[in-house]
Amino acid sequence: MLHIEDLWVDVHGKEVLKGIDLHIEKGETHCLFGKNGSGKTTLLMTLMGFSGYKVKHGRIVFKDVDVTHLPVNERAKLGLGISLQRPPTLKGVKLKDMLKFCESVPGLGKNLAIQYGFDSFLERDVNLGFSGGEIKKSELIQLLAQSPDFTLLDEPESGVDIENLHLIGEMIKKLLQKDVHRNRQKSGLIITHTGFILNYVAADKGHVMMNGKMLCRGNPQEIFEGIQKYGYQECMKCQL
Amino acid sequence: MSTVKRKTQSKPMDMSEETLLKSFKPASDAPTLTSLAELEEKEIKKLKNVGLDFSEHERIGTYIQTNCGVAKCDCHMEGVELMPITEALKKYDWLKDYWWKLVAKEKDVFTKETAAHLDNGYFIRALPGAKVVYPVQTCLYIRSENVAQRVHNIVIAEEGSELHVITGCSTHPDLTSALHIGVSEFYIKKGAKLVFTMIHNWGENVYVRPRTGVLVEEDGVFLSNYVSLKGVKSVQTYPTARLAGRRALARFNSVIVAPEGTVMDSGSRIILDAPETRGEIVSRTISYGGKVIARGHLVGNAPGIKAHLECNGLILAENGVIHAIPELEAHLADVDMSHEAAVGKIAQDEIEYLMARGLSEEDATATIVRGFLNVKIEGLPPELDAEIQAAVAESHKGI
Incomplete structure (x- = not known):
């Protein structure tokens, strides 16, 4: 469904991604590990098409369409969705309006907000004064309303307290159709620094990124356990 | 190819205010409207856009002044008085204690002109304890070419009253040049509340010089909303509210859009003279090529006061200018005053x-x-x- 081929990306003139290859099929969820500054967010932002992420080489193919140079909204229309780690505040734009922009079915956004106990935020400006956990919840409700075929999740568990981790996990599972076992249509790529989200959401494959390159791939649970045990230092050695 | 040149009476940019004033003829020399039935459809449309509701549904009274004449003045709410200021001055001897008390007669050429040659204006008074849900609407309308309209208004919210005034100011859609001078003095007595909403929709070559003074007594509330979304040659306004009684509150909201060719010099000033008073100035300005000077001035003169100034501008055209000048002036330590100002383009x-x-x-x-x-x-x-x-x-x- 998503094929990234030899992708090189510059940010503010600095080479950040150095030849990334990644293939994610329909129904698969992949997990991307890596230290802060390894280039994980740059990859997600590039996939969504945000400005400031300049593709120098390589291409991104989504649903057989070369989207490498498509504008952000064209990618969204094709079925790509993103949960940002630190989304901007939209002053004067209420969450209920934002949900209307997202929703595939009229009224879906509001119903989701009620379902996840977030309806008291509908009249508030998007992300204005939201806590870390509230931002994540808001992002996921927007995505559930949007219902993209491929979801990019940047650190969905950061800033979320223990009580809410389970709920965030449930929302991601719904987004990625984890309740469907045959012919699952939805795919996703989850960035995680801590890996804790794996306790709630099962991933099919894991990748480790370091200094803008993919180091290894494998069973996400095993990779996570290795990182927990030995830290990313071990990955550095692995690279050698 | 020939082009039809529209007749405009554009004034030179470097003209002094005095010369500018002299270049217009007095509104008193221009014909006045005797009945609203004379209004053309396009005029009605423009006046509706400044909030004028001809059906008077959800309005308790209406005052419409065209050039110097009063086209309509009636109020059907007990406890609220509405009349032309010239009439009110004759009727109430005590009004002299409110006349030129918050705006200095000698302030500038425009106040001097209005003091010397008054065209008219409105007088609105909410009697003590009168509380009205719906607004009184007023409209100051210039209908003739190259006219200077000189208006002086008084609004009094007596003790414990609540009053809402909506003022729409406009010019005839075909008119190319005019000058509007509006002197306004607002008195908010003890425990009273005045919501004053002003919507401007002028023409491209219209000059506007409002001169406004506001006095708020103990526990009084003054809320001002100013909306100007269309092109105008030049507006210069700097209403000043003085909070004279304990716990008085004033808030100025402005929403200003300046298209190409517009110079909008708009500010608000709150002087917090009594303990525990509160003031807030919020302005949002957008330049589509015009120039906006967004001023704000808070003066803290008493203990326990709280005041905030927020001044944000977006420039959405290459040649637009926004000049934000927020000022905080504290004369003692026990004050809580802050401001934030931000100008730029929309964040990508x-x-x-x-x-x-x-x-x-x-x-x-x-x-x-x-x-x-x-x-x-x-x-x-x-x-x-x-x-x-x-x-x-x-x-x-x-x-």
Whole structure:
């Protein structure tokens, strides 16, 4: 469904991604590990098409369409969705309006907000004064309303307290159709620094990124356990 | 190829205010409207856009002045008085204690002109304890070419009363040049509340010089909303509210859009003279090529006061200018005064965030502009609020 081929990306003139290859099929969820500054967010932002992420080489193919140079909204229309780690505040734009922009079915956004106990935020400006956990919840409700075929999740568990981790996990599972076992249509790529989200959401494959390159791939649970045990230092050695 | 040149009476840019004033003829020499039935359809449309409700549904009274003449003045609410100021001055001897007390007669050429040659103006008074839900609407309308309209208004909210005034100011759609001078003095007595909403929709070659003074007594509340979304040659306004009694409150909200050719010098000043008074100035300005000077001045003169100034501008055209001048002036230590000012273009990450949810770049930009101008205007009737929102939604399409 998503094929990234030899992708090189510059940010503010600095080479950040150095030849990334990644293939994610329909129904698969992949997990991307890596230290802060390894280039994980740059990859997600590039996939969504945000400005400031300049593709120098390589291409991104989504649903057989070369989207490498498509504008952000064209990618969204094709079925790509993103949960940002630190989304901007939209002053004067209420969450209920934002949900209307997202929703595939009229009224879906509001119903989701009620379902996840977030309806008291509908009249508030998007992300204005939201806590870390509230931002994540808001992002996921927007995505559930949007219902993209491929979801990019940047650190969905950061800033979320223990009580809410389970709920965030449930929302991601719904987004990625984890309740469907045959012919699952939805795919996703989850960035995680801590890996804790794996306790709630099962991933099919894991990748480790370091200094803008993919180091290894494998069973996400095993990779996570290795990182927990030995830290990313071990990955550095692995690279050698 | 021949072009038809529209007759304009554009004045030289470097003209002194005195020469400017002299270049207009007095409104008193211009014909006045005797009946609203004489209004053309396009005039009615423009006046509706400044909040004038001809059906008077949800309005308790109406004052319409065209040039120097009063075209309509009636009020059907007990406890509220509405009349032309010239009449009120004859009727109430005590009014002299309110006349030129908050604005100095000698302030400038425009106040001097108005003092010497008054065309008219409105007098609105809410009697003690009178509380009205719906607004009184007033309209100051210039209908003749190259006229100077000189207006002096007095609004008094007596003790414990509540009053809402909506003023729409406009010029005839075909008129190319005019000058409006509006002296206004507002008195908010003990425990009273005045919501004053002013909507401007002038013409491209119109000069506007409001001169406004406000006095708020103990526990009084003054809320001012100023909306100007269309082109005008030059506006210069700096209303000043003095909070003279304990716990008095004043809030100025301004929403200003300046298209190419517009110079909008708009400020608000709150002088916090009594303990525990509160003041807030919020301005949102957008330049589509025009020049905006967004001034704000808070003066803290008493202990326990709290005041905040917020001045944000967006420049949406290459040659636009926004000059924000926020000033805080504290004369003692026990004050809480703050300001924030930000001027620039729309943040690209905000646009792209909305695009990631499926909006086109154009719709995303419009959404952010709408949000930016979405200052919470308190006390507006829902229908007028809807009108303003609609006008704001249109404003990004260029004027």
